Amino acid sequence: MSEIEERLKEFMEQEVKSCTMDFGGITPLYVYRMWGGAVTVNYYMATGLKEL
Secondary structure: OOHHHHHHHHHHHHHHHOOOOOHHHOOHHHHHHHOOOOOOOOHHHHHHHHHO
16 A cells, blocks of 8 residues: 555544544545645546545
């Protein structure tokens, strides 16, 4: 698992646990905004979300 996939997995688990969001609502754009634009919305992020 790549570093971005690990970060995404951890982020998604935290969002679901906090009842902020369910897995289906977490999109690449949502992650981009929540991470303050630190990671670009690109193929790898979108692919990582699909795999998780």
